[in-house]
């Protein structure tokens with residue numbers, strides 16, 4: 001069964017917009033788990049636009065499902081933050097400063113040795129490692145020799161093409177997943193997944209371990225409520 005990890009970045013965005021503690025990020029994380037979320041994902045960025053480094057320490061104390069910290073390991077502060085909190089999973093994302101959001105996966109060929117070295121640091125600390133990759137066969141194949149436990153398929157391209165041609169949209173991801181299975185990698189996925197495109201994605205990617213969903217889910221919660229929304233997303237994953 002594919003796990004749903006709720007990314008709460010945008011709860012922090014709302015909180016930060018007024019300078020106080022409303023919404024209370026820790027309470028929202030507790031409630032997300034109570035409503036059925038099978039993981040909590042955060043993506044602390046160097047500018048702390050939403051998730052602050054202190055949030056990670058506060059959340060680590062209360063997350064009882066799986067804690068997934070995403071971010072750019074090229075920042076020493078990120079490495080130190082992850083090692084200090086030892087989440088169940090770290091997802092390494094090759095962001096550059098100034099990006100409005102994550103918009104590309106790792107070049108696992110060019111950065112093969114760098115990724116090997118970084119992944120070793122986190123795995124030696126007992127942390128499962130996932131690396132953010134585009135659905136490109138060569139990148140998935142090369143991911144296998146970095147030592148990563150999983151890949152996270154970057155699903156923005158799928159989401160953007162889904163309504164025009166879902167068969168074409170899913171095709172590169174099916175091929176990437178087949179390669180991942182062949183080389184022994186676990187499969188996560190995320191970015192722009194939503195209530196319309198999630199079920200088709202999960203149905204076509206056998207062995208999908210986890211989806212991490214934030215932006216669309218939090219937007220949906222404005223209309224349907226957080227508890228109902230989490231249940232709606234879980235129903236999209238309850239295939240068969």
Ligand SMILES: CC(=O)[C@@H](O)[C@H](O)COP(=O)(O)O
Pocket residue numbers: 007009010042043070093100101102132190191212214
């Ligand atoms: C890596 C990825 O695609 C998302 O997990 C990312 O966390 C989104 O970041 P923002 O919430 O800052 O857009």
Ligand SMILES: NCC(=O)COP(=O)(O)O
Pocket residue numbers: 007041070152189190191192193212213214215216217
């Ligand atoms: N790794 C993807 C994630 O955590 C959330 O991405 P999005 O749903 O906010 O686009």
